[in-house]
Amino acid sequence: MKQTYEIGRKGEEIAEAYLTEQKGMRCLERRHREKAGEIDLIMEEGETLVFVEVKARFSARPGEGLQAVNFAKQKRIGKAATVYLMKHDWLRRDIRFDVVEINQDQILHIPNAFQPGGMMF
């Protein structure tokens, strides 16, 4: 249990470093927790607000972490993001949902990985 948590923690650090240094993003929040769910990283790229889900796997084939961000998970992140946006009155900003997959020393960044919006939000 402890180990899984550590892997996740480590992954998020790697992802944040990668996004800030390589992609020029600015980190607003880490491990942001709402009742609806948790968001690993909230970043800013220019004017666009980016919600990042980090998946760290230390023995999987590339792409497996991505698949773990299933529909239910997307909905949960979307809801948490909505609450966060409402608190800041940011609902009409340009928003994106990214996924970063970390697999040993490989980093895979997928911008605009999913679009949880619809009539619910």
Add this chain to the structure above:
Amino acid sequence: MSEAMAQVLSFGVSGVSGFPVQVEVFSTGGIPGMEIIGLPDASVRESRERVNAAILNSGREMPPRRITINLAPADTRKEGPSFDLPIAVGLLAANGQIQLRQGLNLSRTVLFGELGLDGRIQPVNGALAIVISASECGLTDVILPAGNALEVACVQGMNIYPVHHLREVMDHLEGTSPIPPQAQMSYEELQRRRMPAVDLSQVKGQQGARRALEVAAAGGHNMLMIGSPGSGKTMLARCLPGILPPLSFQESLETTRIFSIAGKLEPGSGLMVERPFCAPHHSASVASLIGGGANARPGEVSLAHNGVLFLDELPEFNRAALESLRQPLEDGVVTVTRVRHQAQYQSSFMLIAGMNPCPCGYYGSRQRECRCSPQEIRRYLDQVSGPLLDRIDIQVEVDSVPMEEIRSAEPAESSATVAGRVAAAREIQRNRYRGTGIYCNAQMDNAGIRTWCELSPEAETMLDTAFRRMNLSMRAYHRVIKVARTIADLAGSPRIGMMEIAEAIQYRELDHKYWG
């Protein structure tokens, strides 16, 4: 860029006509996602995935935006994939992915077509109905799938832009490489490609049936052929479209429109030049004959509009299905009502029926002994109701042709020769009925019979005698006169004499012989 809006004009199809649909695309910031509203059915909702892939495969972006697509009017159901193209163009415009060329008015240009994931544009059903309706709305510019181009090539006064790929549409709208409108095609040009499927010269013997077929064709009368198996009923029926006068432009538009909506048009074909020949199997249901299904699709009677509906093995048909034919036979139009849709389809067809005289098939045949009991025959014949028979003006017996006649080298008359006589008779009718809205003798009403069917005194006496002897219904009486009118037209005589009446009565005799 925070909020943007785009509007694209498209058309939906309901019954045989199209109705304008405004595709509105609203793009804004916020949680990204896409929603299609305005009563879309499953195929329209799925268009989201096709459009997405098609745009990416055409080299443009789908930025993460919050997008609402509304298909107005929002209270009419939209179905089918034909909204893919207008949705894609609306998305590109709202997301600033294309810069429309100066002077281009998207609200006056009709767009429709199905998108493949690779951006290719596929043909859709009902293109002709859409283009005709667009033209009635005063619109002239239509961008449509290249696969539908020929079908609408004969519609007057339209600028049709056929497209194969989404990229072409973008280049056209941006003005980087505009597509030239396709050349309008004349209907005559299409007609020259016509060739009949079966020629009458292949039918040996059968003088009586051939003559009856000619009379039926000349006046648009319904016909019943009774005969043993293999005597050539089906073959005779198949010859009919070839001896009927060619489809006029107006008729072709009507028939092609119905075929287009039913999705029965051959891919890449133009307006139909051949009269339709529909031969449904005898297991056909009421809905398949008349029209029906959740969306009130046209049935066989409408697909046979301006053509021939051939019902082989008439008594084998479901009784209810046969009876349902009575109304379209009389009115030439059917109204199909379903929960969600109501549609009116034209259904002016010639009914040609074929049947055996008894279950074993050989009653009254020269060839073989019949082994049915009188009760069996009775029951078999009773499958065909009196009211339906009443509507069939011409009834003939078709018996097997003896070997000597088949062998005889003498070539039978060709379809072209017969078609020539039929055309002449139809010409007389067209002149007679000019401005009345009817085209042939079979469509004449009772008032018309009084005006146009002058009988010689002897003919009148003969008809009266026959009327009493055969116990004819009033409808049958009038129909005998109409057939006599056609026979007189074939002979080019203005008045109906004894000969014509005698022949017309003879086409009613079978009714008596079998059902009397």
